[in-house]
Amino acid sequence: MIRKWTKDGRNYFYYKTNQRIIHFYPVVSARYEVMKDTCIPTGNAIDAVVDLEIYYQKGHEYNLKRMMESMKMSLDYYSTHFSPYQYKHIRIVEFPRYRTFAQSLPGIIPFSEAIGFMMDIDDKKDVDMAFFITAHEVAHQWWGLQLEAANVQGQNMILETLAQYSALMVFKEKYPEAKVQQFLKLQWDEYREATLESKKEELPLVLVENESHIYYNKGALVMYKLQELIGEKNVNHALKHFLYDWRSFQNPPKQNRYATSLDFMYFVMDVTPDSLKNVVTDLFEQTNCFVEEDSFIH
Numbered sequence: 001m002i003r004k005w006t007k008d009g010r011n012y013f014y015y016k017t018n019q020r021i022i023h024f025y026p027v028v029s030a031r032y033e034v035m036k037d038t039c040i041p042t043g044n045a046i047d048a049v050v051d052l053e054i055y056y057q058k059g060h061e062y063n064l065k066r067m068m069e070s071m072k073m074s075l076d077y078y079s080t081h082f083s084p085y086q087y088k089h090i091r092i093v094e095f096p097r098y099r100t101f102a103q104s105l106p107g108i109i110p111f112s113e114a115i116g117f118m119m120d121i122d123d124k125k126d127v128d129m130a131f132f133i134t135a136h137e138v139a140h141q142w143w144g145l146q147l148e149a150a151n152v153q154g155q156n157m158i159l160e161t162l163a164q165y166s167a168l169m170v171f172k173e174k175y176p177e178a179k180v181q182q183f184l185k186l187q188w189d190e191y192r193e194a195t196l197e198s199k200k201e202e203l204p205l206v207l208v209e210n211e212s213h214i215y216y217n218k219g220a221l222v223m224y225k226l227q228e229l230i231g232e233k234n235v236n237h238a239l240k241h242f243l244y245d246w247r248s249f250q251n252p253p254k255q256n257r258y259a260t261s262l263d264f265m266y267f268v269m270d271v272t273p274d275s276l277k278n279v280v281t282d283l284f285e286q287t288n289c290f291v292e293e294d295s296f297i298h
């Protein structure tokens with residue numbers, strides 16, 4: 001905030017971003033408590049401190065630690081494996097449960113109390129979704145804010161499926177394999193249920209439109225399978241190069257357009273050995289390969 005004044009009984013605030021951002025920002029206002037911390041993401045420059053802040057309603061302290069830890073681990077993982085984090089702060093801001101979503105905008109993540117702050121998580125039997133959703137939203141600082149996707153079929157594969165993959169890799173660092181499998185089983189169940197209810201013929205992941213059970217649930221399963229097949233290191237290598245080639249601000253968009261899922265597939269195929277190219281292609285481009293639960297969940 002640069003300036004603040006009052007005129008004719010009305011309050012005025014003048015804000016300025018400290019770097020270029022896409023034209024996409026929220027206005028969130030309340031009497032907040034603030035949890036603060038700082039970190040230097042492991043992939044950022046040595047002095048690139050990031051302020052971490054969670055704005056929350058007093059009394060809603062239950063999952064703050066999970067969310068704060070997830071923010072830190074996510075910034076570390078993504079800055080190391082994809083590219084440095086681009087802002088000087090990252091903020092999570094609570095809002096009431098009239099709506100139940102979280103959304104990432106440049107440096108700020110409005111987050112419903114219903115899906116993070118007020119979740120009752122029992123680590124013995126539950127999956128830590130406060131941790132996972134935080135990691136997913138932080139991933140959008142890369143997928144959506146560093147790299148924008150063309151508004152065509154497959155757009156949500158780039159934005160949402162890659163956020164799911166990124167979050168899953170952070171989740172895998174924090175939680176044992178059994179929890180990862182429990183998460184994947186939830187994805188499988190939601191995907192199957194929505195597929196049975198859907199009246200539309202299923203589109204392959206690379207051509208997904210607005211079917212959330214495909215870009216979220218099936219997307220997570222496909223990307224997890226991909227890193228099992230070709231290795232996490234190779235998947236990250238592909239993502240890093242995809243990002244460097246197509247991100248919006250550091251370079252002008254290639255060929256005056258934004259990235260598509262087919263551009264992404266080019267980088268995936270580049271790190272896939274010949275012996276696995278058919279299997280990997282089917283995962284993304286076919287629908288009929290995706291019928292056996294036990295080929296995805298162990």
Ligand SMILES: [Zn+2]
Pocket residue numbers: 136137140159160163
């Ligand atoms: Zn998302």
